[in-house]
Amino acid sequence: MATRENRYIIRLAGEEDGAGLTGLFAQLGYPNPDGAVSARLAQPDPAREVLVALCEGSPVGVLVWHHLQPMHLAPAWGLISALVVDEGARGGGIGALLLAAAEQRAAALGCGQLELSSSLKREGAHRFYLAQGYCERPKRFVKAV
Numbered sequence: 001m002a003t004r005e006n007r008y009i010i011r012l013a014g015e016e017d018g019a020g021l022t023g024l025f026a027q028l029g030y031p032n033p034d035g036a037v038s039a040r041l042a043q044p045d046p047a048r049e050v051l052v053a054l055c056e057g058s059p060v061g062v063l064v065w066h067h068l069q070p071m072h073l074a075p076a077w078g079l080i081s082a083l084v085v086d087e088g089a090r091g092g093g094i095g096a097l098l099l100a101a102a103e104q105r106a107a108a109l110g111c112g113q114l115e116l117s118s119s120l121k122r123e124g125a126h127r128f129y130l131a132q133g134y135c136e137r138p139k140r141f142v143k144a145v
Helices: 015-027 036-042 093-109 125-131
Strands: 004-005 009-012 048-055 058-068 076-085 111-116
Touching: 015 036, 015 048, 015 058, 015 111, 036 111, 048 093, 058 093, 076 093, 093 111
Parallel strands: 076 111
Antiparallel strands: 004 009, 009 048, 048 058, 058 076
Protein backbone atom coordinates (compact mmCIF):
# COMPACT_ATOMS: atom_id res chain seq x y z
CA MET A 1 0.00 0.00 0.00
CA ALA A 2 1.61 3.21 -1.13
CA THR A 3 -0.05 6.33 -2.43
CA ARG A 4 1.57 9.33 -4.06
CA GLU A 5 0.06 12.80 -3.66
CA ASN A 6 1.98 15.64 -5.28
CA ARG A 7 5.44 15.36 -3.79
CA TYR A 8 4.52 13.11 -0.86
CA ILE A 9 4.45 9.33 -0.67
CA ILE A 10 2.31 7.68 1.99
CA ARG A 11 3.06 4.06 2.77
CA LEU A 12 3.07 1.55 5.59
CA ALA A 13 6.03 2.17 7.89
CA GLY A 14 8.79 -0.38 8.27
CA GLU A 15 11.44 -1.00 10.88
CA GLU A 16 13.84 1.17 8.86
CA ASP A 17 11.58 4.18 9.58
CA GLY A 18 12.04 3.91 13.35
CA ALA A 19 14.62 6.68 13.81
CA GLY A 20 12.65 9.18 11.73
CA LEU A 21 9.39 8.38 13.50
CA THR A 22 11.13 8.68 16.87
CA GLY A 23 12.04 12.26 15.97
CA LEU A 24 8.47 13.05 14.92
CA PHE A 25 6.97 11.61 18.13
CA ALA A 26 9.49 13.63 20.18
CA GLN A 27 8.21 16.85 18.57
CA LEU A 28 4.86 16.30 20.30
CA GLY A 29 6.45 15.46 23.64
CA TYR A 30 6.58 11.67 23.32
CA PRO A 31 10.26 10.77 23.62
CA ASN A 32 11.21 7.15 23.05
CA PRO A 33 14.46 5.43 23.98
CA ASP A 34 16.80 4.72 21.06
CA GLY A 35 15.51 1.81 19.02
CA ALA A 36 12.16 1.49 20.82
CA VAL A 37 10.04 2.59 17.87
CA SER A 38 12.00 0.37 15.47
CA ALA A 39 11.50 -2.56 17.85
CA ARG A 40 7.74 -1.93 17.97
CA LEU A 41 7.60 -1.66 14.19
CA ALA A 42 9.38 -5.05 13.96
CA GLN A 43 6.68 -6.69 16.11
CA PRO A 44 3.72 -7.65 13.93
CA ASP A 45 0.34 -6.48 15.18
CA PRO A 46 -2.55 -7.27 12.83
CA ALA A 47 -4.72 -4.66 14.56
CA ARG A 48 -2.25 -1.77 14.06
CA GLU A 49 -1.16 0.15 11.00
CA VAL A 50 1.53 2.80 10.95
CA LEU A 51 1.37 5.12 7.95
CA VAL A 52 4.35 7.30 7.15
CA ALA A 53 4.40 10.33 4.84
CA LEU A 54 7.68 10.83 3.00
CA CYS A 55 9.00 13.86 1.20
CA GLU A 56 12.10 13.19 -0.89
CA GLY A 57 12.64 10.00 1.10
CA SER A 58 12.48 11.61 4.55
CA PRO A 59 9.61 11.06 7.01
CA VAL A 60 7.55 14.23 7.46
CA GLY A 61 4.47 12.69 9.05
CA VAL A 62 3.16 9.61 10.79
CA LEU A 63 -0.29 8.28 11.67
CA VAL A 64 -0.90 5.22 13.85
CA TRP A 65 -4.33 3.63 13.86
CA HIS A 66 -5.81 0.49 15.37
CA HIS A 67 -8.60 -1.72 14.03
CA LEU A 68 -11.04 -2.65 16.80
CA GLN A 69 -13.89 -5.12 16.71
CA PRO A 70 -15.77 -4.79 19.99
CA MET A 71 -17.84 -7.80 20.99
CA HIS A 72 -20.96 -5.72 21.51
CA LEU A 73 -20.82 -3.47 18.43
CA ALA A 74 -20.90 -3.78 14.70
CA PRO A 75 -19.36 -2.62 12.52
CA ALA A 76 -15.74 -2.45 13.62
CA TRP A 77 -14.15 0.93 14.23
CA GLY A 78 -10.72 2.50 14.12
CA LEU A 79 -8.81 4.40 16.77
CA ILE A 80 -6.11 6.85 15.75
CA SER A 81 -3.55 6.83 18.54
CA ALA A 82 -1.02 9.20 16.98
CA LEU A 83 -0.82 11.78 14.20
CA VAL A 84 2.31 13.90 13.90
CA VAL A 85 3.45 16.18 11.11
CA ASP A 86 6.96 17.62 11.22
CA GLU A 87 6.96 21.16 12.64
CA GLY A 88 8.55 22.54 9.48
CA ALA A 89 5.95 20.92 7.22
CA ARG A 90 2.73 21.71 9.09
CA GLY A 91 0.03 23.46 7.07
CA GLY A 92 1.13 21.80 3.83
CA GLY A 93 -1.62 19.19 3.66
CA ILE A 94 0.34 16.20 4.97
CA GLY A 95 -1.97 15.65 7.95
CA ALA A 96 -5.02 15.66 5.67
CA LEU A 97 -3.34 13.16 3.35
CA LEU A 98 -2.51 10.85 6.26
CA LEU A 99 -6.06 11.07 7.61
CA ALA A 100 -7.52 10.34 4.17
CA ALA A 101 -5.25 7.31 3.77
CA ALA A 102 -6.24 5.99 7.21
CA GLU A 103 -9.93 6.57 6.45
CA GLN A 104 -9.62 4.61 3.19
CA ARG A 105 -7.79 1.75 4.95
CA ALA A 106 -10.34 1.68 7.78
CA ALA A 107 -13.28 1.63 5.37
CA ALA A 108 -11.65 -1.18 3.37
CA LEU A 109 -11.40 -3.22 6.59
CA GLY A 110 -15.08 -2.66 7.40
CA CYS A 111 -14.76 0.07 10.00
CA GLY A 112 -17.79 2.27 10.44
CA GLN A 113 -15.91 5.14 12.07
CA LEU A 114 -12.52 6.47 13.11
CA GLU A 115 -11.97 8.26 16.37
CA LEU A 116 -9.08 10.06 18.03
CA SER A 117 -8.34 12.12 21.07
CA SER A 118 -6.34 15.31 21.33
CA SER A 119 -4.91 17.18 24.30
CA LEU A 120 -6.92 20.22 25.38
CA LYS A 121 -3.87 22.43 24.78
CA ARG A 122 -3.62 21.51 21.07
CA GLU A 123 -6.20 24.02 19.84
CA GLY A 124 -4.71 24.21 16.34
CA ALA A 125 -5.08 20.44 16.02
CA HIS A 126 -8.71 20.72 17.13
CA ARG A 127 -9.44 23.21 14.34
CA PHE A 128 -7.69 20.90 11.88
CA TYR A 129 -9.74 17.83 12.90
CA LEU A 130 -12.99 19.77 12.71
CA ALA A 131 -12.04 21.00 9.23
CA GLN A 132 -11.43 17.36 8.21
CA GLY A 133 -14.99 16.42 9.18
CA TYR A 134 -14.36 15.00 12.65
CA CYS A 135 -16.94 15.86 15.33
CA GLU A 136 -16.12 16.62 18.93
CA ARG A 137 -17.60 14.18 21.41
CA PRO A 138 -16.35 15.15 24.84
CA LYS A 139 -16.16 12.95 27.90
CA ARG A 140 -13.44 10.43 28.33
CA PHE A 141 -12.35 8.60 31.44
CA VAL A 142 -8.80 7.36 31.91
CA LYS A 143 -7.10 5.55 34.76
CA ALA A 144 -3.44 4.61 34.91
CA VAL A 145 -2.88 0.96 35.79
